Amino acid sequence: MGLKDKLVSSFLAFENTVNVDAPIHDIRSQAIKVFEEKGFPTKKEEAWKYTSLNAVLKHDYSIFPKEENALEFKDIKKYFLYDLDTYKIVFIDGKYSSHLSETTHDKIDVCLMSSALSHDKYKPVIDNYFNKIARQDGLTSLNTAFSKEGAYIYIPKNKLADKPIQIVHLSTGKESAQMLQPRNLIVVEENSHVQIIERHQSLTDNPVLTNSVTEIFVDKRGIVDYYKIQNDNEHASLIDNTFIEQQAQSVASVHTFAFGGNLTRNNLNFYQKGEGIDSILNGVTIIEGKQHVDHNTLVHHTEPNCESHQDYKGIFDEKATGVFNGKIIVDKIAQKTNAFQSNNNILLSDKATINSKPQLEIFADDVKCSHGCTIGQLDENALFYMRARGIGEKEAKALLMYAFANNVLESVKIPQLKTRINKLIANKLGVDIGFDL
Amino acid sequence: MLEIKDLHASVEGKEILKGLNLKVNAGEIHAVMGPNGAGKSTLANIVAGKEDYEVTKGEILLEGEDIEELAPEERAHKGVFMSFQYPVEIPGVTVTNFMKTAINETRKAQGLEEMPAKDMLKKIREKSELLEIDRKFLSRSLNEGFSGGEKKRNEIFQMAMMEPKLAILDETDSGLDIDALRIVANGVNRLKSEDNAIVVITHYQRLLDHIVPDYVHVLYDGKIVKSGTKELALELEEKGYDWIKEEINA
Numbered sequence: 001m002g003l004k005d006k007l008v009s010s011f012l013a014f015e016n017t018v019n020v021d022a023p024i025h026d027i028r029s030q031a032i033k034v035f036e037e038k039g040f041p042t043k044k045e046e047a048w049k050y051t052s053l054n055a056v057l058k059h060d061y062s063i064f065p066k067e068e069n070a071l072e073f074k075d076i077k078k079y080f081l082y083d084l085d086t087y088k089i090v091f092i093d094g095k096y097s098s099h100l101s102e103t104t105h106d107k108i109d110v111c112l113m114s115s116a117l118s119h120d121k122y123k124p125v126i127d128n129y130f131n132k133i134a135r136q137d138g139l140t141s142l143n144t145a146f147s148k149e150g151a152y153i154y155i156p157k158n159k160l161a162d163k164p165i166q167i168v169h170l171s172t173g174k175e176s177a178q179m180l181q182p183r184n185l186i187v188v189e190e191n192s193h194v195q196i197i198e199r200h201q202s203l204t205d206n207p208v209l210t211n212s213v214t215e216i217f218v219d220k221r222g223i224v225d226y227y228k229i230q231n232d233n234e235h236a237s238l239i240d241n242t243f244i245e246q247q248a249q250s251v252a253s254v255h256t257f258a259f260g261g262n263l264t265r266n267n268l269n270f271y272q273k274g275e276g277i278d279s280i281l282n283g284v285t286i287i288e289g290k291q292h293v294d295h296n297t298l299v300h301h302t303e304p305n306c307e308s309h310q311d312y313k314g315i316f317d318e319k320a321t322g323v324f325n326g327k328i329i330v331d332k333i334a335q336k337t338n339a340f341q342s343n344n345n346i347l348l349s350d351k352a353t354i355n356s357k358p359q360l361e362i363f364a365d366d367v368k369c370s371h372g373c374t375i376g377q378l379d380e381n382a383l384f385y386m387r388a389r390g391i392g393e394k395e396a397k398a399l400l401m402y403a404f405a406n407n408v409l410e411s412v413k414i415p416q417l418k419t420r421i422n423k424l425i426a427n428k429l430g431v432d433i434g435f436d437l
Numbered sequence: 438m439l440e441i442k443d444l445h446a447s448v449e450g451k452e453i454l455k456g457l458n459l460k461v462n463a464g465e466i467h468a469v470m471g472p473n474g475a476g477k478s479t480l481a482n483i484v485a486g487k488e489d490y491e492v493t494k495g496e497i498l499l500e501g502e503d504i505e506e507l508a509p510e511e512r513a514h515k516g517v518f519m520s521f522q523y524p525v526e527i528p529g530v531t532v533t534n535f536m537k538t539a540i541n542e543t544r545k546a547q548g549l550e551e552m553p554a555k556d557m558l559k560k561i562r563e564k565s566e567l568l569e570i571d572r573k574f575l576s577r578s579l580n581e582g583f584s585g586g587e588k589k590r591n592e593i594f595q596m597a598m599m600e601p602k603l604a605i606l607d608e609t610d611s612g613l614d615i616d617a618l619r620i621v622a623n624g625v626n627r628l629k630s631e632d633n634a635i636v637v638i639t640h641y642q643r644l645l646d647h648i649v650p651d652y653v654h655v656l657y658d659g660k661i662v663k664s665g666t667k668e669l670a671l672e673l674e675e676k677g678y679d680w681i682k683e684e685i686n687a
Contacts, residue, residue, distance in 0.1 A: 385525040388485045389535070389595065390513035390543035399538065403529025403578075 003057045003179075004039050007142060008032065010063045014146055017064075024117055024147075027131050031144035038138035050323040050355045051294040056237045056263050059207045061179035063146075065093040069172045071203075073100055076170060079201045084416040086197070087165040089151045093172055094180045096149060100168075108194075109154040110165055113183055116152040125154055129187050133215050133243040133271060140241050143213040147183035150212075153194065154187045157219075161194040164414060169212075171236070173204025184214040186224070193223040195414060202236035207262075214242045218250040220274065225413055226254045231424055232261040234289060241267045248274025248303075255412060257421055258285040258293040259428055269298045272306050272334075279308040284405045286428055288317035297326045301334040310341040313405045316352035327359040328369065335364050341371040346378060346404060398429035438463045438634040439484070439603050444495035446483055453479045455659035456495070461603070464631040468645055468670060469638045471656035472678040477638045478522055480656065481607040485519035486512045499603065513539075514546040516602030516633075520592040520609050527579040532591065533561060535579045536598050543599070564597040568624045585612025593624045604628075605636045610644035622647030642674035655681055 001009075011032045018025065040057060041048040069092050073080075080088070087110045090100035096112050103111045109122075116122040131147075134140045151167045171178055188194055202208045218224050230238060238261055244252050258264055270279040285293045299308040314322045324343045345354045358371040378400050386396035402425060412418040426432065439461040446454040453476045461467050471477050483490050484497060486509035497505050504512050527535070541551045552560075565575060568590050580588050589609050596604050606625070610618060625648050629635060637648055645653075645667065653670045655663040657678070662685055663669065673681075 379525070382525045382527055384487055384509060385521060385527070386535075386539075387509035388513055388519055388521075389539040389599065390510050390546065391539055392510050392542060392546075393508065395538070395542060396510075399530060400527070403527060406529035 003061065007063060008036050011145060014064070018148060019118065022117065024126065024130060028145050028147065031141040034136055034141035035138050035145055038141065040138055047296060047325065050321075051263070051265055051292065053263070056209055059177040059209070061177045061207070061209055062175040063179055065095060065175060065178065067174070068095050069093050069174050070099065071097070071170060071172065076100075076201075076203070079168060079170070079199060081164075081166060081197060081414075081416055081420055084414070085163050087163060088168065089165065090168045090170065091149065091182065092170050093174065093178065094149060094169075094182070108156065108159055108161055109152065110161075111152050113150040113152045113185060114148055116185070117148070122152070122154075125187055126185075129215065129217055130185060131215070133217075133245050134213055134241070135243065135269070139211055139239055140213055143181045143183055143211050143241065146181045147213070150183040150185070152185050153196070155189060155192040155194050157189040158191045159189075160192065164195040164197060167196065167198045169200045169210065171202045171204075171208045173202065173206040173208070175206065177207040178209075180208065180210045180212075182210070182212045184212070186214065186216040188216075188218050188222040188224055190219045191221045192219070195225045195227075197227045197229065197414075197417060199229040200232055200236070200238055202233050205233070205235050208236040210236070210238045212238070212240050214240070216242065216244040216252070218244065218246045218252050220247045220249055222247070222250045224250075224252045226252070227412065227414070227417060228254065228256045228266075229259075229421075229424075230257060230261055230264055230293075231259040234260070234262050234291065236261050237263040239265045239267070243269045243271070244279070245271045245273055246277045246279065249276040250274070251278045251280070253280035253282065253411070255408070256283040256295065257424070258283065258287065258295075259424055260287065261291060261293070263292045265294045265296065267296050269300075270308065271300050272302055272308075275303050275305045277303070277306040279306075280411070281308070281310040281312075282408045282411055283312040284408050285312070285314040285316075285322055286401070286405075286425065287315075287320040287322070290319050292321045294323035295325070296323070299328050299339065301328070301330045301337045301339060304333065304335045304337070306334065307338040308340070310343075311408055312343045313408055314343070314345040314354055315348065315401050315404070316345065316354055317348040319349070319351045321352070322354040324354070324356045324373075325359065326357070326371070328361070328371075330362040330364050330367055330369065332363040335366045337364060337367040337369070339367065339369040342373070344374045344404070346376055346401065348378065394429075395431050398426070398431040401429060438465075438500060439636070440496075440498040441484075442496045442498070444483070444497065445493045446479060446490050447493060448479070448490050452493075453490070453659055454483070457656070457660055459654065459661060461634045461636060463602075463634055465652065466629065466635045466637065466648060466650045468650035468653045469636060469656050469661075470640065470642075470653060470670060470673055473640070475656045476659045477640075477656055478607055481519055481522075481605045481638055484512075484605055485509060485517060510542070510546070513599070514543050518596050518599050518601030518604045520589070520596060520604065520606040522608040522611065524580045524588040524592055526581045528581050530579050531576050532579050533575045536561065536595065539595070540598060560598065564594055567597055567627060568594045569620050570594055586614060586617035589613055590617060590621055593621050597624060597628055600628075602633050603636070604633065605638065607638045608640065609637070610639055610641065618644065619647060642670045645670045657681060657685060
């Protein structure tokens with residue numbers, strides 16, 4: 001039985017674990033039908049031309065974790081931003097770990113999707129927002145059908161989340177192969193502000209496939225800074241589907257640091273629903289081996305006087321492959337739009353590949369839209385220059401790569417996170433020089 | 438300090454240096470002059486360790502040790518410095534951090550501790566004052582958007598920071614106006630000591646009015662064809678290179 005059939009037939013078993021009378025269950029039942037009809041995407045679809053899921057889908061994944069697994073914080077500390085006080089929503093093999101988490105209901109809600117789905121208190125928010133912007137494609141529908149657990153964050157009007165929130169998904173590998181489908185909902189009301197750091201981490205060599213869906217709503221003048229750290233091992237694959245709806249004068253930024261994993265696909269979608277909105281999409285990808293990272297972005301400008309800024313840097317070594325597909329749609333009404341997109345890549349090996357494709361659909365006539373794409377190698381003259389000043393070849397290469405990605409790193413607003421990412425990069429590049437450029 | 442013996446070198450199969458000999462002692466300033474295409478920059482780059490050149494014959498000795506097989510960074514660690522004719526722009530790396538990295542990597546290679554931040558800042562302040570470099574300049578990306586003169590001044594600032602035993606200044610005067618020339622020359626003169634040596638590679642005599650060489654060599658067609666004192670530079674300035682060519686070809 002293929003994975004698709006297994007998933008569809010598992011839905012009945014899944015229904016035994018949830019309240020089928022809840023209104024949300026109609027959404028799930030509808031979604032499993034959509035998945036049954038559409039299935040997994042194939043390379044025949046334009047948006048998946050350069051990313052094949054075939055190899056990832058052939059494993060016999062367990063759909064539901066059999067038991068609860070516990071971990072000690074000291075063993076997994078390194079996957080957290082531990083030198084900073086944060087809220088934490090932590091999952092082990094898809095199940096909430098209260099032991100490792102630190103949630104709150106004081107003025108803001110930082111808790112679990114499962115409790116938000118089952119308590120009446122949260123019903124108005126769930127009714128208003130749940131599954132309202134998630135796309136109805138096969139993968140997202142699959143997640144919706146099995147939606148049960150994940151992070152639930154609700155910041156009411158005029159509130160500043162008093163500390164950043166870490167969402168961490170750990171997989172222990174106690175199952176031989178495991179599929180995880182976290183479902184997150186983040187609602188930030190007028191004038192409110194939140195910073196979120198998300199990380200997926202597999203702790204063993206057993207295959208893990210995560211199909212995650214996150215819906216983020218940013219109301220008027222709200223600010224959301226979202227950081228995704230993707231530094232998983234070579235047996236873990238991630239399909240991240242993130243949908244962000246912004247109201248007037250809100251600012252939302254998503255930084256994606258893709259440093260590792262088997263196959264990583266980021267479907268990042270921004271929908272602008274008011275004037276004066278700023279949407280920021282930044283990414284740094286540094287991969288090697290046979291790793292594959294695909295950034296598929298969409299920014300839909302539907303109102304006048306808005307901006308979007310996309311800056312994706314990629315460094316690919318050995319046989320790594322990268323994809324950048326950035327789509328910008330500017331509706332006819334969306335005059336005075338400023339939409340910028342840039343994708344710069346360095347290939348360190350003859351066998352590394354990047355496919356970069358900007359897609360601009362502009363229907364308004366008074367806009368500023370630009371896109372630029374570069375693919376190059378490290379500058380030999382710059383390397384010699386640095387080496388002639390006593391900087392070793394490996395360090396010189398690392399410094400050039402770091403400098404290449406620097407403007408994206410500079411825009412990280414949490415200093416401890418910036419330091420951590422600098423360290424991750426230094427580790428990846430195998431150098432021991434402090435980058436504090 | 439530096440001794441080059443019968444050096445033959447080629448790039449992409451074309452022989453550029455054809456048996457070059459040069460001996461520079463500690464405490465000396467040598468000028469290497471010559472017409473375009475004589476091999477001046479090749480000489481500088483080969484001593485610094487650029488890998489595009491193939492040394493087919495001869496030796497390059499630094500304090501008696503053959504450095505021909507060493508990587509550029511290893512030569513730097515031993516005290517070789519080249520001021521680039523065309524300094525490379527490195528966006529995203531500030532002047533200060535580039536220098537910190539260069540000095541600490543060099544110290545590491547020499548088995549020393551990293552320089553304490555306080556000492557580093559003090560040194561940067563001193564040396565930037567010597568080269569009349571504005572503090573703001575130091576937090577800009579290395580060479581990015583610098584004028585020709587700023588780039589050259591920055592090269593000598595780096596020389597001041599690195600304190601090399603052997604400095605090779607490749608066409609450091611090109612692109613400098615008269616004020617910048619004076620600042621750069623003053624910087625170089627202040628760095629001069631009994632323990633180091635400087636090789637000034639130049640096409641024109643004007644830099645030598647400010648950095649006065651002990652010896653002047655004429656490089657022509659891959660060889661040193663004439664050596665003399667600073668008066669030779671004046672003669673070249675006056676008469677050009679044609680008389681040398683005639684002398685050789687006669």
